Amino acid sequence: MKLTKQEEKMLNGKMGDAVKKSMEILVALGEIYGADRLIDVSSVQVAGVSYDNLGDAGLEFLADLAKDGQVKVLTTLNPAGMDLENWKNLGISEDFAKKQIQVIEAFSKMGIITTCTCTPYLVGNLPKFGDHISWSESSAVAFANSVLGARTNREGGPSALAAALTGKTPNYGMHLDENRQAQITIEVKTKLKGTSEFGALGHVIGNKIKNKIPFITGIKEADLEELKSFSASIATYGGTALFHIKGITPNKTKKPKEKIIVTKEDIELALKAMNDDIEDMDFVSLGCPHASLKEIEKFAGLLKGKKVKVETWIATARPTKRIADTAGYTKTIEDSGAKFACDTCMVVAPLKGRFKTLVTDSAKSCFYGRSKNNFKMRVGTVEDCINAAVTGKWKSNA
């Protein structure tokens, strides 16, 4: 890989230890993946924020980098292991909170905006078509590449952080035109509506194609929330960083000859696979990926004048909640007994053993609820989930 004189200086430690370590990471990745050079990025999203995943060693690594590291471009954070303000009310221990706050302080010291959300594109970290960026968080990577038309590989926490501290990333993979072409056509033969059905579609396609790039036809319309849910699900069950939906996403691609058909039955089977045969439940979590303003308005409408019987979380970015505060949605939701979980979500919070059965509209939450926390699962529409929250029993209207 060819480096400029300035980049050589950065690699040799002339610009400080954090820059040196970052350049070592980026150059090694560039060599592994055959990049010709480093390119500038305009935006970074850093994952690896929850103390539950980082542990003391991760915290130490971040504190070391924060000694002389400063971000060069707009950088935001993935969800943390707890709501940074309201953690006590959500049952987080003092010890965990203390460590989690140290993690956030290290990031903050480096100049990172500590909004802690998996939907940075909803709170002002919004790249435009064609921008080179370095994002971790698989759902945001799929959304940025596919829906926004920006360009990023699926970065891990340290490689995204290295990009933030240098403003650079190696030029390979999703940054190059030739790697962004669809590899398989998916013909959807059924009408889909809502976050849970789009999540089920991601489950079906992800399981079938793994990390291939699909060209999806047969979807007439999809709103922001449905695309957000689909991005999370296809990245979780498959591993793809990019998808194309005919008539909806902006990237150009040829239509591949190899074709898979998705039927109504496939969607029903995926929903069935995500549901355990259980009626009693003790936890409802909505907002995976983090709820948009439109979703919060919908939750407020459904919860108005009602009381929830079980622990109910609405995960969202703090700036989104601030707007909900002003709009009055927060009061309606909190009057019902449901709680906001800002800065965090059920995927990264330390929840193992606290609950038995999780109800959600999110296919991604289903995967992590099972694999990380051993929960029994119920996945349905937002209406099904809120109904379960207020009655304490699962009953699908589907």
Add this chain to the structure above:
Amino acid sequence: MIIKGRKISKGNAEGEVLITDQGISFFGGVDPNTGIVTEKGHPLEGKSIKDKILVFPQGKGSTVGSYTLYRMKKNGTAPKAMINKEAETIVAVGAIISEIPMLDKLEKDPFSILKNGQRIKVDATQGTIEVL
């Protein structure tokens, strides 16, 4: 016998080979406090990778695995060096941030020339290994 490879993370080490033809997930698959492989059904399940020259095809699983390697290095449970068939992001980044010497793409297939318990010298900076 000196065999050439590609440097991923610089440094030198000498030690005993522990080899597996299966990928390793450091996050969730290895106990960072002991260095023992915990992944169910893995050929190395129950074995410690601490202070070994760990030879495996490549990493797998969560990207948090990079931090797990860093944690192991701090705990004194990390391998002395690592050799991959072909490196991927998680282990490569983990090796760099933890300063564990690492090579990949040896000019000869590591699974036909290296055996468990063999002593070898790794010079990742120069990109060579030597079977002692």
